[in-house]
Amino acid sequence: MTEVYRLATLEDAPALVHVIYEAYVTIRELELQWPAAHADLPLVQDNIVNNECYVLELDGTITATLTLSKEPLARWGDSGLPFVKWFAVDPRYQGKGIGTKLLTWVEEHVIRNRLGAPAVTLATAEKHPWLLAMYERKGYERIQSIDRGNGDGTMHLLRKIVNRPLFEAMYGAQFAKER
Known part of the structure; x- marks a missing residue:
């Protein structure tokens, strides 16, 4: 099986609309106000153009996507740390570690190595039945x-430290809980 990690192109937009829409069914059922849950072709194209939208292809098929936002996090107070959004895995590939592979690749190759950032952030809703626990299992902390x-209820901003020595040098050891 051939794995390709890459930035999405506008030609990928129709496939991404499908992956995101199918993956976000629970978000729509919970009536969470997340733009990705109702993403159409123009919104996905805008996301590709204005952010860093990554995909994982398996044998030429896009199976997962996530976006590294280029927008400041005004509602959280911009921490200066990269922010991941629009994380989705095609339901046909869920439960097989595909999403974890893409998330780990972005954390290591993009956030830690290319950007030189000490940590990454993302947000999720407390009322979602499994997302918060999933991210915590992957090393994210509230x-x-x-x-x-x-109507979304409590939203949690989570952080994962990807370069502990750099994080401690920048923010101090008191903010870097040991995992």
């Missing part, structure tokens, strides 16, 4: 919570 009053 660092901030907010309820914007839009």
